[in-house]
Amino acid sequence: MEVLGNLLSGFAACLTAYNLGMAVLGAFLGTMVGILPGLGPSATMAIILPITFGMDPTPAMIMLTSLYYGAMYGGSTTSILVNVPGESSSVVTAIEGYQLARRGKAGTALGLSAIGSFVAGIIGTFALAFTASTLAEFSLKFGPSELFCLVLLGMFTIIYVGGKDVTKSLMSMVIGLGLGCVGTDIVEGQSRFTYGIAELLDGVDFVILVMGTFGIAEVLESAEEFMKIEPMKVKFRELFPSLKEVWQCRWAILRGTFVGFGICCVPGSGPTISSFLSYGVEKTVSKHPEKFGTGVIEGVAGPESANNAAVCGAMVPMFSLGIPGSGATAVLLGGLILYGLKPGPLLFVENADFVWAVIASMFIGNIVLIVMNLPLVPLFASLLRIPYSFIYPAILIVCIVGAYAVASGLFEVGLMLVFAVCGYLMKKADIPAAPMLMALIMGPMLERNLYQALNLAHGNVLVFVQRPISATLLSILALTSIFVAVKRARGGRTVQEAEE
């Protein structure tokens, strides 16, 4: 009941014209990002983040979160209409969605994906409210040694669950930790890796890293070739699936919601994995699995519900423990730090108004999105006719402006470009950039908690195994690492290769 009371107070806080406006703006931008191939939600949030510096944290975070799940709504449009996923979590939607579109049922697929996303978004937000607050309450018992082990476990889980090459992901993470060392250290106040550059004394700003490795690097990859997209035309009256079709998908939507939320509560899984899992579940439980691949509506409704519920699931560790579950939540977490908030269990205590307002806004955002997505899909689809050659210079300009806004200096612009080159080469070498970003954010947290834990224990390193919660967390980490190492030694090189 306490949660419901908090939610109501959250609604009271977020139901202002300005906050609603931000939710609508975020939802609109998110839908556009989802529709247009070439820029993901993480990159867009990172690009927009510096522009929100002057804003109050609540409307800024409302805009960013609605952008995130707006991208999940929008991603299905391009998957269904042109067989080109707008972002990675909609890849699986293209399998059935495009086949449905070819059979003249594009409207049904788009409508079902919007309805599934809406139902999953609402259920997922309820689940987020209950789970995150309970988990945060429990984790209030955590001291520095528990937090150190938790951050460590979170970082490794992201690598192990992420589905990429473990060695490369670990290397990316360690490089991120190294980047986290740049600047003034917390123990003696000495400058590390700064070489007399004053701009580096405060460390490498994560916004610069994200805009370089995600934003510009993604644009560079997309700009390699001329991109020309011809979407199928959809009429407004075709956008509403029949009641029979919606009823037929009811269990697929619920299963997708359950899979998406449950999986994404574990850091590292993300909406893409959950949408693939949901598709697999639908195929397994179907009476006619052989029809999958020819345009089965459950194959659209399930994954689309899963990727929306996954957004809510990924926010559970972010809000309650201060651990990002994915690249996009890492950006959100970085945003919290930039706005002067302290992510972690205390967020629910010290900034309860903020957290509940953001969670409540997610209900409103989902309503805005279904209203926006059903009737406006033909309009959004027409955006695909804008040549990409007009879009990417604008994205690059916004990145330059964003980097400049971080410290009102051109040094940051140059640093972002260096990261862009690194990010592009990392993409080409199949090295994920997300672990690096997460480590940059979590590295200083890790170092601070290690310092505090050892200081309190007068240098006794056994403090990490003497306290039950930290010992449990370390045991989980050790067991998971052994499992991954054995699996890798036995079954070939990488999880990714196995999937391919």
Added chain:
Amino acid sequence: MKKADRVFGIIGLGLSLWCYLESTKFHYMAQFTPGPGFMPFWVGVALAVLSTCLLLDTFKRKPSKLDDKKILPERHALTRVATILLLLFGVRFSMNILGFPLTLALFTAAILSILERYNLFKSIGIGIAYAAVTWFVFEYILAMGFPKGFLGI
């Protein structure tokens, strides 16, 4: 991909050496806690171990389809990417001289005319439009204080 992994492994070893050398400049331990040199030292060690694993793996593993994948794109695509990067670095270094709006107008016009083969006048027109909108939003409304050039804007 084997080649890319080897290059990345060698870069990783180089970075690990850099981290190790940097860590030697600071105390490894303070009174009870790790000192400023602790984290760079372990970052260096971890990176060295992982880079070695990656390098060894390239010699040990069986050839797969992934190994046939080219790291860099075809020449034409690479030229496009290199041109964009060159123009971006151009923006970085010319903004203090040309000023914010003129730099962005030239940047957009250059991308559209050189890479996208648009008519020069159309490219310049779009460049001016983009720069004007950006200047209006970020300088006029948000007063972000961008560098001014010889034109005074």
